[in-house]
Amino acid sequence: GAGVSQSPRYKVAKRGQDVALRCDPISGHVSLFWYQQALGQGPEFLTYFQNEAQLDKSGLPSDRFFAERPEGSVSTLKIQRTQQEDSAVYLCASSLGQGTRNEQYFGPGTRLTVT
Amino acid sequence: AQTVTQSQPEMSVQEAETVTLSCTYDTSESDYYLFWYKQPPSRQMILVIRQEAYKQQNATENRFSVNFQKAAKSFSLKISDSQLGDAAMYFCAYRDTGTNAGKSTFGDGTTLTVKP
Numbered sequence: 443g444a445g446v447s448q449s450p451r452y453k454v455a456k457r458g459q460d461v462a463l464r465c466d467p468i469s470g471h472v473s474l475f476w477y478q479q480a481l482g483q484g485p486e487f488l489t490y491f492q493n494e495a496q497l498d499k500s501g502l503p504s505d506r507f508f509a510e511r512p513e514g515s516v517s518t519l520k521i522q523r524t525q526q527e528d529s530a531v532y533l534c535a536s537s538l539g540q541g542t543r544n545e546q547y548f549g550p551g552t553r554l555t556v557t
Numbered sequence: 558a559q560t561v562t563q564s565q566p567e568m569s570v571q572e573a574e575t576v577t578l579s580c581t582y583d584t585s586e587s588d589y590y591l592f593w594y595k596q597p598p599s600r601q602m603i604l605v606i607r608q609e610a611y612k613q614q615n616a617t618e619n620r621f622s623v624n625f626q627k628a629a630k631s632f633s634l635k636i637s638d639s640q641l642g643d644a645a646m647y648f649c650a651y652r653d654t655g656t657n658a659g660k661s662t663f664g665d666g667t668t669l670t671v672k673p
Binding site: 445473475477482483484485486487490498505521533535537544545548549550 | 561563594599601602603604607648650659660661662663664665666
C-alpha cells in the first residue's frame with residue numbers, strides 16, 4: 443500500500459507568513475509523529491498523536507507551532523508568523539499501534555525555507 | 558533527558574568491505590529500544606535494524622548487525638560487504654518504553670560514502 447505522504451514537498455515563506463504542512467499517514471495507523479530536522483542534524487521530536495488525541499506536544503518550540511489531527515487520520519502542522527529559524531525539513535511518521543515496539547514509517551518530509 | 562551521540566560525522570568504505578558506525582547514548586532507563594535508520598538523499602527515512610535493550614543477543618538483518626553494549630551504553634552498526642546503495646546518512650535513535658513510548662531521540666547522523 444501507499445506509504446506516508448506529505449505535502450507540499452517544498453515551501454518557501456516570507457518571514458511573518460503562516461504555513462500549513464500536511465501529513466497523510468498509512469491507512470489504519472493509530473500513532474502519528476512530527477519531527478523537525480535542521481540542516482546537518484538529526485530529527486527532533488515535536489509532537490505525537492494517538493488517533494485524534496495529542497498525547498505529547500513537549501517538543502513544539504513555541505506557541506507559534508500548532509498541530510492537529512481532528513479525525514484521527516490526516517494531520518496538519520501549522521506554523522504562525524514564521525521566523526528564519528523555522529527553516530528546516532519537517533518529517534511526519536506513523537505507526538500501526540501505540541508504544542515502542544511498533545515500527546515508525548517516515549514520510550519524505552516538507553522542506554520549509556523562510557526568507 | 559535522553560541523549561544520543563554519533564561521533565563520526567562522515568565515514569567512507571570501499572565497496573565490498575566492512576564499516577562500523579558508532580553510537581553512544583545516555584539514559585537512566587533500563588528498558589528501551591535502539592534503532593539505526595538510513596536516510597538516502599531523497600530523505601525518506603528507512604529503518605535498518607532494531608535492538609531491544611532487554612535482549613542480550615545482538616540484532617542482525619542480512620548484511621547489517623549491531624554491537625550492543627548496555628553497560629557502556631554503546632550501540633554500533635556494522636555493515637558487511639558494503640554496496641553502493643548503502644551510501645546515505647545513518648541515524649542512531651533511542652526510544653523509551655514508558656510514558657514517552659514512541660517518541661524517538663536521534664543522533665546527528667553519520668554520512669556514509671561507498672567508494673567503487
